[in-house]
Every structure is written in structure tokens, then in C-alpha cells.
Amino acid sequence: MYYRTRAIILKNRDFKETDKLVTIFSESEGKVSAVAKGIKKPKSSLRVCVQPFCHSSLFLSRGKGLDLITQGKIIDFYGNTRNDINSILHVVYMMELLDKTLIDRVPVPGLYGTTLKVLAYINEIGFNPLIIRYFEMRLLTILGYKPVLNRCVFCGQTTGLAGFNLAEGGIVCNKCSPGAQSNFPLFGESLALARLLTGANLRTLSRVTASAPALKQLEIFMEKFLEYHLERRFNLKNIMRILKKNIII
Ligand SMILES: [Zn+2]
The missing domain is CATH 2.40.50.140 (Nucleic acid-binding proteins)
Structure with missing residues (x-):
């Protein structure tokens, strides 16, 4: 056939x-x-x-x-991407994520479309860490792990928040929190960015300016969240870290 x-x-x-x-x-x-x-x-x-x-x-x-x-x-062929080592590393990371999360012979048209959009964005406009975070968030959402980011996942309260609980898949408040140690510190700018990732499109995201510490915190958050749900260590992330240390990217 x-x-x-x-x-x-x-x-x-x-x-x-x-x-x-x-x-x-x-x-x-x-x-x-x-x-x-x-x-x-x-x-x-x-x-x-x-x-x-x-x-x-x-x-x-x-x-x-x-x-x-x-x-x-x-x-x-995404020729521009291939001329930039940082873009290559991140696009290969995206391919790795897809390889590790997709199930054989199960079409995922939404994710297919998202991947093409992100590949085209990086090729035309260049690497942007927020666009990679957007890809991770879309992947998790399409796989059914959309995080609750605008209210306590237990009681719905929107103030007195105590961070993100990985096991509950959402923000928890001080009253409902099972203990501060079990929460990831997602507050302020990094929380606002995470919220933006769940709703905004690529065009909007490309206009966002974010501070380096907030972007770093968001990157660590997405990595923990991915690892929690996908139960695999993403070796490529470690390789990227080593590369970044040795060749300044
Ligand atoms: Zn609560």
C-alpha cells in the first residue's frame, strides 16, 4: 500500500x-x-x-x-535556521521533544501546525526563547496538560498565591498549598509570561520584551513541568547547557 x-x-x-x-x-x-x-x-x-x-x-x-x-x-529546508548554531540547537531540541512525546501512528494535526509555524518563525525572524517556551506550552496543552495559571487550582482564589504545584498542574494559594517546598516559585513576571504563553499567538509574543531572570525562571518552570508529565529527562537540554557553557551562545 x-x-x-x-x-x-x-x-x-x-x-x-x-x-x-x-x-x-x-x-x-x-x-x-x-x-x-x-x-x-x-x-x-x-x-x-x-x-x-x-x-x-x-x-x-x-x-x-x-x-x-x-x-x-x-x-x-529552513536555510536561515541552519546558519545559526543557537537556532539549530533549539530546533533540534523541538524535534527531540516531538520524538519523545508522539505515539507511533497517532496523527496530531494541531501540533503539526504549531510546529510548522514555529519553524517558519525561527527561520524568518530568528531565535527567540519565548517562542521555544510557546512551543513547549502548546505541546503540553495539546497533549492534555494545560496548566491552571490564573487562580488557585483548588479554591479558585486569585490572590495570596503560593506558587505552582506540579502534581496538581496549577497555581495554589497559601491556604490550599500542601507545603511551600512542593511548589515551584512561579510569580510576578515569569507567571505573567507563562499566562501569556497559554493564550497569545506568535505575532503577539514576538512583540513582548521580558527580563532575562524572568525568561530563565520560565525556562526552568517549563522544563520541570515537561519532565513531570513526560517522565523523561530531556538529554538534549543537558547537552545544550554544556554547549552554552563552552561556546558562548
Ligand atoms: Zn486555594
């Missing part, structure tokens, strides 16, 4: 002598692992369209084992 789909390339790795195993986030099928045959031969036309974070139109055949990518055409 043959099928055609648009797909975002999450990653590829060597597979047999001349082939590669490509993990794609396809529009119609969700996450799929497929073999690109003969791709390491110099004349392979498939080579360019299975590069990580390309947007491609692929023609695949489904058999008993792994799907085979038989033809492909590139839709967007």
Missing part, C-alpha cells in the same frame, strides 16, 4: 550499508519510522528531503515491516 504525506523530519540515523532510518512526524499518520533506501549513494534524490527538521512531501510504501520512503520533495 502506498501513501503520500507531508512530514517534518525528526531525525535520521544510519541503517544498513546504504540506507537510513528516518523518524518523521507526518501530517496524516503521526510519528512513523521509515527506511530511506540507497540514500547514502551520491545520486540519491531523497537525501536532501530527509535532513533533520526539513518539511517534505513524501511518498511511502507500507509493507509488513518498516515503511519505505520511495520518493520525496522538499517543501522547506
